Amino acid sequence: xxxNDIISNLQNLTNREIKQVELxxxxxxxxxxxxYRKKYNIEFSYEDVRKIEQYFNITFEENKTNETNVPVxxxxxxxxxxxxxxxxxxQTGTYSISNQLAKExxxxxxxxxxxxxxxxxxxxxxxxxxxxLVDTSKTAIYDGRIYCVRIDGQLYAKRLQKIPPDxxxxxxxxQEKYDAFYVDKDSTFxxxxxxxxxxxxxxxx
Numbered sequence: 001x002x003x004n005d006i007i008s009n010l011q012n013l014t015n016r017e018i019k020q021v022e023l024x025x026x027x028x029x030x031x032x033x034x035x036y037r038k039k040y041n042i043e044f045s046y047e048d049v050r051k052i053e054q055y056f057n058i059t060f061e062e063n064k065t066n067e068t069n070v071p072v073x074x075x076x077x078x079x080x081x082x083x084x085x086x087x088x089x090x091q092t093g094t095y096s097i098s099n100q101l102a103k104e105x106x107x108x109x110x111x112x113x114x115x116x117x118x119x120x121x122x123x124x125x126x127x128x129x130x131x132x133l134v135d136t137s138k139t140a141i142y143d144g145r146i147y148c149v150r151i152d153g154q155l156y157a158k159r160l161q162k163i164p165p166d167x168x169x170x171x172x173x174x175q176e177k178y179d180a181f182y183v184d185k186d187s188t189f190x191x192x193x194x195x196x197x198x199x200x201x202x203x204x205x
Contacts, residue, residue: 001044001060003037006052013058026055047071050110068102069094070133072114078132078148078157078197097133105198111137115148115155117200121172122146122157130202132157136195141168148194151183157197 001009010018024034027048036042044052046069053059072093095114102109117130125146126132134148141147141162149156149170161169166185172178183191 001049002041003044004041006044006049006060009060010052010056010058013060014056022055023052026052047110054110067096068099068109070097070109070112070114071095078115078117078134078155095131101199105133107133107135107198108137111135111195112198113195117157121174121178123174125173126157126200127202130200132197133199134195135198138196138198139193141193146197148197150190150192150194152189155194160193 006023007018020034020038021031023029024031027034027044028051029037029048037044049060050068072095097107097109097112099109102112112133112135115132115134117126117132118128120128132148141160143161144159146157147160149158149160156170159171159173161171163169163182168183168191169180170183171180183189
């Protein structure tokens with residue numbers, strides 16, 4: 001959807017004048033870049049359109065469907081073993097997910113990405129090759145839930161447990177083979193919660 005179409009649709013749906021600064025705020029795009037988009041009537045990305053819909057609490061007519069396309073990062077893997085280096089985070093496709101399912105899962109579709117699992121440390125819950133739906137807006141830790149985490153540049157799928165005041169226990173489901181370990185402020189490695197894994201699936205064999 002191009003700039004002029006977005007402005008026209010927004011004004012019809014909100015019944016008021018929409019200012020350029022509002023679009024910049026909704027999308028996180030600088031005012032200079034937004035001015036360029038206005039000048040040349042530039043096409044907005046799917047992700048930007050979703051942000052605008054959420055900001056103004058509306059749905060553009062062309063997006064009133066029962067499914068939403070989630071970006072697939074085809075060369076990004078969350079290891080369930082010794083870690084897989086993230087070497088390419090470019091989108092390689094999309095995965096259609098039911099809006100009703102996303103609602104039931106509590107997934108923010110504008111912040112969701114699909115990646116893949118590798119290794120065996122989360123068996124029997126998750127297997128290597130499984131698709132993982134990660135909600136990157138959910139970084140708060142709730143005990144026992146499975147998250148995608150980055151440790152020293154590598155992604156892992158692990159259960160997390162928050163131990164007050166500032167310690168995190170990192171647990172593998174395959175506990176016979178993989179020991180739990182802890183992360184705290186004195187840890188010598190970088191640690192980041194990328195998002196909560198809200199769904200996983202595999203192709204039947």
